[in-house]
Amino acid sequence: MDEDATLDPADQGRVIHQDGMDVLRFERTLAADLRAVWDAVTTLEGTGAWAFPLDFEPRAGGTVTSDLGEYGTMRGDVLAWDELQLLEYAWDAPEGRWHVVIMLDAEGESTALTFDHLGPDPHHPDYAAGWHWHLDRLAQYLAGTMPAQVPQDAHFEELQRLYSGGEG
Template identity: 35%
Template sequence: MNLNEQPARFTAPGEVRLVRTLPGPLERVWDFLTDPAKRARWFAGGPMEPRVGGKVELAFHHKKIAPGETPPEQYKAVHESGFTMPATILRWEPPRVLSYTFDEDSDVTFELTPQGERVLLVLTHRSRGVDLPAVPGYASGWHSHLDLLLALLEGTPPPAFWANHLRLKEFYNAQFAAATDTPPPSV
């Protein structure tokens, strides 16, 4: 399992944080967060209005980021047909901070800090509701997608998305259960 520096941490109830050091420069990483074509290569495409209150349409097409892979049964429909998720920009501070709503009850914040020729990325996903069982899924999902982003920025072959995601989901379910003293959800 590639944990690239450190695994995600459950930093508060309903909150997960991932920290990565990525190849820069800062503007290049910002483009991969905000440009729909670049974002589609590692996460989800779709238009983004570049302003606070701007609308975002996250267009997930896992078949494009994991071509030739057979998804797990539970993700087959999503993999083949894709889906879209509306979002609203909460913070727009180019090229350092981007935050938007995610799903119906959470938000995600990307904070970028230059570190010489590299860029420190801090991704924080917060649940605004009480859907705590979803938090390990956010951890494994973001970790899997950030592994793709790192490979793109480094120009290296990407890991097998679905195999990586399943390993990470099992890992984070166990970590979350240990951190919250709850039984792990089934994978």
Template identity: 45%
Template structure:
């Protein structure tokens, strides 16, 4: 993994973005699988489906909070997935870029384009989700544990930055 696991606000194509860069000790095909296969995706993010083609449907199930629907904007198998979901001011735009690191691992650049990407809640949430993704990628089971303590610690960290 990269030494710095924290997200940072940066610019990409003239837009502000919350960016995380993570290195996983697994091939891009393995990371891609964890990001895109419904049964694996549900273990680190939300239950849902992604049609892996430009224009494909994106659906997330938030349980009692409803669901999110969107569209795939870019898709290159094992290297790039970009989509948006939601409506109006609650629309999210996400981009995953996977690069083989030449040593059997993958460097993931995760971008969340948002009107206010400096929001500590978003940074803490994605930090936590990407930690879980890292566990899935290396074959560890992630317990369905209450994340409040970890999330609150991350919120405090990002709020003080």
């Protein structure tokens, strides 16, 4: 994404109250078909391009792992797997249990993506900035551009300012 691009308020995450808990939610319409988006969020190659490489055992009750290099290996649980529609997984980290849900719905030649971050702390501005940045990179990847393999950039810093209430 062009670091001088204007941030679209529709792309911003917001905390909602759902089923008795707070959830950080992002809703995006991605210019790619359902299969391309599903592959981008469930394959080692896809997740490695826009976030971090995740290896899923494709079933509820399966495992998810990621080689995080110097940070070790992340291992978690696939909580839900409904091909082309729903992926839910969680893993434990020093800051708490990470838990995300990705829901997809075909909209013609586009795909509606709902991304929910249930934990840790859905109110934390760094988590909102991080997921926003990763989802922008997902859109970039689906548009055919390989995102730079960097831990952060000027766009991420802009998002941190936005979500922490500073100037964007």
